[in-house]
Amino acid sequence: xxxxxxxxxxxxxxxxxxxxxxxxxxxxxxxxxxxxxxxxxxxxxxxxxxxxxxxxxxxxxxxxxxxxxxxxxxxxxxxxxxxxxxxxxxxxxxxxxxxxxxxxxxxxxxxxxxxxxxxxxxxxxxxxxxxxxxxxxxxxxxxx
Numbered sequence: 001x002x003x004x005x006x007x008x009x010x011x012x013x014x015x016x017x018x019x020x021x022x023x024x025x026x027x028x029x030x031x032x033x034x035x036x037x038x039x040x041x042x043x044x045x046x047x048x049x050x051x052x053x054x055x056x057x058x059x060x061x062x063x064x065x066x067x068x069x070x071x072x073x074x075x076x077x078x079x080x081x082x083x084x085x086x087x088x089x090x091x092x093x094x095x096x097x098x099x100x101x102x103x104x105x106x107x108x109x110x111x112x113x114x115x116x117x118x119x120x121x122x123x124x125x126x127x128x129x130x131x132x133x134x135x136x137x138x139x140x141x142x143x144x
Contacts, residue, residue, distance in 0.1 A: 023041060072101065
């Protein structure tokens with residue numbers, strides 16, 4: 001986390017930007033629905049006009065939830081805030097910038113789901129190896 005923050009601060013200095021806030025939610029995934037107090041504080045600062053751009057190490061450090069992408073697009077339209085990452089500038093004022101953001105977050109979300117599937121399978125294998133019983137929920141498509 002410190003390396004990512006340092007990289008962002010270095011990029012802000014390179015761009016001659018004033019850092020008006022640092023928002024870190026340690027141990028809270030950008031893919032979960034759990035409260036992210038620093039993220040919410042950042043959104044408040046955007047809405048209050050205290051932030052012109054949000055600089056993140058990578059988009060998936062900001063969000064992995066497609067619904068939040070649409071929130072960011074609306075924030076850009078209403079407040080003019082833009083997203084910048086260490087490796088790219090995402091220009092939300094262009095259709096390509098919005099498309100890129102949507103795709104990038106969709107890929108990050110898919111990886112979260114893929115990881116969850118792998119973890120469930122690993123847990124099942126570990127329990128079977130130990131001779132334990134495992135209760136598994138069926139997907140909605142398998143329910144009658």
